[in-house]
Amino acid sequence: MEDLKIGVYVCNCGTNIAHVIDAESVKNYAATLPGVKIARSYRYMCSNPGQEMIVEDIRSQGLNRVVVAACSPRMHERTFRNACRTAGLNPYLCEMANIREQCSWVHNDSVAATEKAMALTRAAVLRVACQEPLEGLTAEMCPTTLVLGGGIAGLTAALELADGGFPVVIVERADRLGGNLTRVDLTAPHFDSARDLVRERIAHVRGNPNVTVMLRSELRSLSGFVGNFTAEIATNGGKPTKVRVGNVVVATGYKEFDASRVTHFGYGKLPNVITSFDFERMLRAGRIETKDGRLPQYAAIIHCVGSRSEEFHAYCSRVCCMTALKYANEIKSAIPTCYVSDLYIDMHAFGKGCEDFYKRSSEAKTLFLMYGKGDHPVIRRAASTDDCDMLIEVEEKLSGEHIEIPADLVILMVGMEARADAADVAHVVNISQDKSGWFIESHPKLDPVATTTDGVYIAGTCAAPKDIPDTVAQARAAAARILAKIAKGKIEIDGVFAEVNEEQCSGCRMCNELCPYSAIEFDADKKRSHVIPAACKACGACVAACPSAAIKGRHFTDAQIFAQIEGVLL
Numbered sequence: 001m002e003d004l005k006i007g008v009y010v011c012n013c014g015t016n017i018a019h020v021i022d023a024e025s026v027k028n029y030a031a032t033l034p035g036v037k038i039a040r041s042y043r044y045m046c047s048n049p050g051q052e053m054i055v056e057d058i059r060s061q062g063l064n065r066v067v068v069a070a071c072s073p074r075m076h077e078r079t080f081r082n083a084c085r086t087a088g089l090n091p092y093l094c095e096m097a098n099i100r101e102q103c104s105w106v107h108n109d110s111v112a113a114t115e116k117a118m119a120l121t122r123a124a125v126l127r128v129a130c131q132e133p134l135e136g137l138t139a140e141m142c143p144t145t146l147v148l149g150g151g152i153a154g155l156t157a158a159l160e161l162a163d164g165g166f167p168v169v170i171v172e173r174a175d176r177l178g179g180n181l182t183r184v185d186l187t188a189p190h191f192d193s194a195r196d197l198v199r200e201r202i203a204h205v206r207g208n209p210n211v212t213v214m215l216r217s218e219l220r221s222l223s224g225f226v227g228n229f230t231a232e233i234a235t236n237g238g239k240p241t242k243v244r245v246g247n248v249v250v251a252t253g254y255k256e257f258d259a260s261r262v263t264h265f266g267y268g269k270l271p272n273v274i275t276s277f278d279f280e281r282m283l284r285a286g287r288i289e290t291k292d293g294r295l296p297q298y299a300a301i302i303h304c305v306g307s308r309s310e311e312f313h314a315y316c317s318r319v320c321c322m323t324a325l326k327y328a329n330e331i332k333s334a335i336p337t338c339y340v341s342d343l344y345i346d347m348h349a350f351g352k353g354c355e356d357f358y359k360r361s362s363e364a365k366t367l368f369l370m371y372g373k374g375d376h377p378v379i380r381r382a383a384s385t386d387d388c389d390m391l392i393e394v395e396e397k398l399s400g401e402h403i404e405i406p407a408d409l410v411i412l413m414v415g416m417e418a419r420a421d422a423a424d425v426a427h428v429v430n431i432s433q434d435k436s437g438w439f440i441e442s443h444p445k446l447d448p449v450a451t452t453t454d455g456v457y458i459a460g461t462c463a464a465p466k467d468i469p470d471t472v473a474q475a476r477a478a479a480a481r482i483l484a485k486i487a488k489g490k491i492e493i494d495g496v497f498a499e500v501n502e503e504q505c506s507g508c509r510m511c512n513e514l515c516p517y518s519a520i521e522f523d524a525d526k527k528r529s530h531v532i533p534a535a536c537k538a539c540g541a542c543v544a545a546c547p548s549a550a551i552k553g554r555h556f557t558d559a560q561i562f563a564q565i566e567g568v569l570l
Contacts, residue, residue, distance in 0.1 A: 005062055006033075006036045006063065006067060006129070007038045008067045009066070010069045011071070011100075012042065016100055026041070026069060029122075030118075034125075046075075051080070055087040056087075059087050064089065065131070066084055067095050067096070069097040069121045070100065071100040072096075073096045090134065092132070099116075099117040099121070123565070123568040126567035130557070134496065136494055138490045138492055139225075139534055141228075142228060144167040144169065145167070145246065145482055146171065146247070148249065149170075149250070150177035150179060151251060152181050152468060153251035153253070153459040154251035156201065156471075156472050156475035156479075158170050160479035161479050161482060162210035164483050168211045168212070169214065172217065173216070176215065181468070189351070214235060220240060220428070222428055223518070224535075225454070225534035227485070228244070229455065231245050246482075246485070247456070248455060249457050250431070250451075250457065250458045255420065257313070257415045257417050258414075262376075264376055276324075276414055288334050290408055294408070297388065297408055298405075299408065300341040300343065300409070300410045301324045301327055301341070301411045301413065303343065304345050304413065310374075315464075318467060321413075322354050324413050328340045328342055341367045342361075342369065343369045343377055346370075351467060369398075370396065372397050378393045379392050380393070390406075392406075422437050422438075422462070431452065438463055439458045439462050449481060450481065453517065455485075460475060494538075497531060498551050498552065500520075500531055507528055508547060517536065543556070
């Protein structure tokens with residue numbers, strides 16, 4: 001075995017690390033560890049000068065191992081691996097010690113934090129001495145993409161991919177394309193026609209020879225790995241078809257909150273209490289009227305029905321506020337004599353042009369009334385002597401008064417929630433959901449369209465409530481990620497994955513049942529299991545569970561883990 005020549009690099013991370021940890025002391029200590037040839041401390045190791053320092057030392061000092069004591073590997077492991085690769089060193093001979101999130105950010109005692117940083121760095125040095133050079137693999141990339149959902153997100157993603165010259169298959173459960181947007185009249189804040197937006201997208205999809213549309217269809221199973229999935233699609237409740245695809249875009253949308261679950265609004269009991277989608281049908285029909293055909297003299301709009309509520313959904317559905325302002329403007333335009341009241345918790349005018357829209361709406365003589373987040377208005381029938389159909393009681397927050405508001409028509413702004421079949425979709429495509437049922441992205445800020453399953457992307461309101469511009473942007477982002485992969489022609493597979501020693505494998509199939517990524521297959525002829533490297537995430541569940549000790553985790557061998565533990569405990 002070659003002599004160890006380890007380079008240790010301690011990052012100050014500006015003051016993120018250095019304000020608690022004595023980085024110079026950590027560097028000096030690291031220089032005394034066995035196998036360490038050079039140790040340095042620098043303000044920002046992830047910066048270009050920091051990376052160039054590592055590259056130069058590898059070349060000039062002949063380093064064959066690198067340890068970087070800095071932030072979480074999730075943030076910059078790839079950065080430092082690429083620096084090693086640039087210098088000609090195998091990237092898997094680089095190890096990171098997390099002395100920021102696990103040390104400086106969680107401790108106030110500088111002496112104790114510095115000692116802990118030394119221990120973490122020592123553990124990394126002992127571990128990297130046991131690491132081996134690894135090589136990644138490659139696999140063919142199927143250029144066809146499967147898009148689940150034919151709403152505005154699915155249509156946009158499909159068009160981006162198809163216009164790039166690659167085949168797309170759209171699977172839609174309904175009997176037509178368009179999704180929830182087909183139920184909307186105009187969009188806020190500019191009153192664009194939703195119908196025109198959908199028609200334009202559908203026309204382009206129908207006219208593109210690269211797009212295959214499968215209506216009244218659903219995905220029954222998805223096997224394989226990124227670049228090489230096999231999708232089984234059932235049409236009209238039967239007729240399964242197998243399609244080979246390289247990537248999947250999940251754009252299954254949302255469903256509206258069931259307003260009958262909120263008893264104090266009287267939905268389903270009071271005939272003139274309707275939901276926002278009921279009102280959209282009125283607008284599309286071209287007439288705003290009560291149940292008995294009268295023009296309403298008083299109209300009230302109530303926000304956050306099902307949203308921002310500990311009883312139902314704590315999150316904000318984002319689109320409701322501007323849609324409510326749109327309704328107020330449309331009512332005043334159609335019935336100038338109608339008194340419009342807008343009851344809200346907070347007014348969220350976050351989008352482009354929305355604050356101006358809010359200002360214009362207030363100038364249109366809409367009465368805005370604010371109620372508390374833990375409170376709610378109560379609707380009851382008016383007396384026969386009252387000049388209205390209903391009365392709304394509310395504790396108005398700004399005035400501090402108990403107010404009664406007349407109403408002939410009440411519009412409930414129902415929030416968005418995850419579809420009832422979201423759990424089934426998540427199971428089939430092997431992605432996760434949060435506590436509210438929305439699909440979870442790989443990273444909410446750095447990777448907002450990818451999932452933990454390579455090759456499966458999410459777009460639109462299946463991931464969280466959002467408006468049309470954000471939905472379209474996310475769909476295009478997902479398509480861009482896929483196009484970048486297809487352009488390479490091959491899939492690069494990380495060198496870190498589990499391996500099965502078939503001579504030791506007993507064929508018990510325990511690992512098959514445990515793998516959360518469906519990355520282990522059983523060969524019925526050999527009666528042995530084997531790992532699909534492209535699907536494996538190196539979580540180690542199979543390694544720990546194998547009763548025959550037949551599975552090895554590359555880059556996480558027993559020797560490496562024990563060396564790291566020993567380094568911490570010395």
